[in-house]
Amino acid sequence: MSDAYLALETGDVVEANARSPGQARGELVFTTAYTGYEESLTDPSYEAQVLTFAYPLIGNYGVREERFESDRVHPSAVVARELTDDVAEWLQSEGVPAVDGLDTRDLVLDIREGGAMKVGIAAGPDATPEAAKAQLEDCPHMSDLTDIGSRVSVAEPEVHGDGDVDVALVDCGAKGSIVSSLVERGATVHVLPYDTTPAELAAVEPDVLFISNGPGDPANFEAAETLVSEFVGDLPVAGICLGQQVVARALGGTTEKMDFGHRGVNQPVLDYDSGRVVMTTQNHGYTVAEPGDLEVTQINVNDDTPEGLDSEELDVITRQYHPEANPGPHDSLDFFDDVLALASSRTTVTAD
Ligand SMILES: NC(=O)CC[C@H](N)C(=O)O
Numbered sequence: 001m002s003d004a005y006l007a008l009e010t011g012d013v014v015e016a017n018a019r020s021p022g023q024a025r026g027e028l029v030f031t032t033a034y035t036g037y038e039e040s041l042t043d044p045s046y047e048a049q050v051l052t053f054a055y056p057l058i059g060n061y062g063v064r065e066e067r068f069e070s071d072r073v074h075p076s077a078v079v080a081r082e083l084t085d086d087v088a089e090w091l092q093s094e095g096v097p098a099v100d101g102l103d104t105r106d107l108v109l110d111i112r113e114g115g116a117m118k119v120g121i122a123a124g125p126d127a128t129p130e131a132a133k134a135q136l137e138d139c140p141h142m143s144d145l146t147d148i149g150s151r152v153s154v155a156e157p158e159v160h161g162d163g164d165v166d167v168a169l170v171d172c173g174a175k176g177s178i179v180s181s182l183v184e185r186g187a188t189v190h191v192l193p194y195d196t197t198p199a200e201l202a203a204v205e206p207d208v209l210f211i212s213n214g215p216g217d218p219a220n221f222e223a224a225e226t227l228v229s230e231f232v233g234d235l236p237v238a239g240i241c242l243g244q245q246v247v248a249r250a251l252g253g254t255t256e257k258m259d260f261g262h263r264g265v266n267q268p269v270l271d272y273d274s275g276r277v278v279m280t281t282q283n284h285g286y287t288v289a290e291p292g293d294l295e296v297t298q299i300n301v302n303d304d305t306p307e308g309l310d311s312e313e314l315d316v317i318t319r320q321y322h323p324e325a326n327p328g329p330h331d332s333l334d335f336f337d338d339v340l341a342l343a344s345s346r347t348t349v350t351a352d
Pocket residue numbers: 045212213214215216217218240241242243283284285286287
């Protein structure tokens with residue numbers, strides 16, 4: 001007997017098994033990643049979304065904290081064909097509803113055809129279809145979550161590492177492995193709140209301004225956009241995922257919502273300069289539509305959307321995918337070397 005219900009925007013109610021009880025709502029998205037469930041579930045970019053795993057078995061190598069990208073689970077609920085007990089117990093302890101035992105192929109086709117949509121979920125002994133529908137009715141649009149940054153950012157600045165290059169990482173929901181990728185390469189990383197002001201940024205005396213990944217609509221990260229507009233040209237600027245979108249918007253570009261986005265660990269990206277295609281990890285539902293003052297240097301082979309933007313004149317480099325590769329292929333880790341090289345060459349030029 002089913003003890004969980006998913007109410008979809010299509011009007012369908014799907015029955016499932018409750019693996020972690022509770023009620024939730026959010027934007028229903030899917031990832032095709034077959035590994036990396038610990039990293040995905042702790043990625044702050046999934047805040048306010050309900051994450052469906054297209055791969056049928058999730059949890060077959062346990063749950064280990066070393067692989068977490070932040071200190072909590074961010075999707076508001078989790079959907080899979082089959083969750084192992086390890087993952088179900090972890091989600092229960094985090095109070096995040098989870099369901100399995102449904103045909104996730106159908107759900108993924110619904111999302112591919114109808115686009116990312118709202119969902120309401122009710123799971124557990126008292127769950128009813130009506131409760132799931134009530135959750136759906138209360139579900140806001142992603143773009144209406146205007147202060148989503150406050151749910152995922154540090155409240156106070158933090159410093160990590162003790163290197164020669166000072167990176168100001170504006171935390172719009174940063175993954176932990178972005179910080180560690182920079183620290184491992186010899187940076188001091190100043191993790192700053194998403195609403196940092198230009199004066200607060202200047203006080204850090206950074207060598208590079210780096211805008212992190214993060215959840216929701218990039219249009220809702222106006223403070224970060226202001227930082228880029230104010231400091232570009234004076235400081236090298238880098239960004240990952242939401243960071244690329246914010247940087248493009250600050251430099252005269254535009255962003256738009258995609259139908260169902262890119263979420264997985266095998267998204268092919270063509271680099272125009274080298275002619276090489278690399279495999280990348282991705283998690284985004286918005287894309288840069290117009291790059292403004294930036295040049296598109298990399299594109300997604302599947303749909304030609306911009307994956308890398310650059311301005312040699314302004315010392316800007318950004319990536320739409322996740323070069324920190326947690327989880328996922330390590331093909332693009334050299335992005336972090338490129339960012340730090342930009343900062344070091346700037347330091348030398350200024351000293352001369
Ligand atoms: N991983 C991210 O930074 C996601 C960026 C943005 N929230 C999007 O969905 O496109």
